[in-house]
Amino acid sequence: MKLNRVKWFSGNLKEFDRFHAMVGLWISPDTIILDYSTVEDSLTVEHELLHYLLQAGPNDEKHPVLYFVTKCHLIEPLGPVKPRGGLETNGKASGH
Numbered sequence: 001m002k003l004n005r006v007k008w009f010s011g012n013l014k015e016f017d018r019f020h021a022m023v024g025l026w027i028s029p030d031t032i033i034l035d036y037s038t039v040e041d042s043l044t045v046e047h048e049l050l051h052y053l054l055q056a057g058p059n060d061e062k063h064p065v066l067y068f069v070t071k072c073h074l075i076e077p078l079g080p081v082k083p084r085g086g087l088e089t090n091g092k093a094s095g096h
């Protein structure tokens with residue numbers, strides 16, 4: 001996986017999410033879409049890049065704890081369960 005192979009797009013993702021909360025989306029294998037509000041949000045960018053690097057298949061764990069929590073700290077480990085499993089619903093680490 002090479003980071004310079006990623007195809008980046010920005011758009012109004014929130015418009016397409018029924019919860020109006022999606023801020024980033026990785027589409028297998030190499031496309032990342034960021035909501036207009038998060039194109040400069042490093043946490044969201046890194047979170048989506050981790051999806052790209054892991055290349056999870058449809059039957060794989062979407063946010064494996066070992067990578068998203070333990071190694072990379074890109075998800076709140078004990079945060080409330082959210083519709084898309086964490087970060088995408090707000091894009092920011094809550095303040096602690």
Ligand SMILES: [Zn+2]
Pocket residue numbers: 047051063087088
């Ligand atoms: Zn994610």
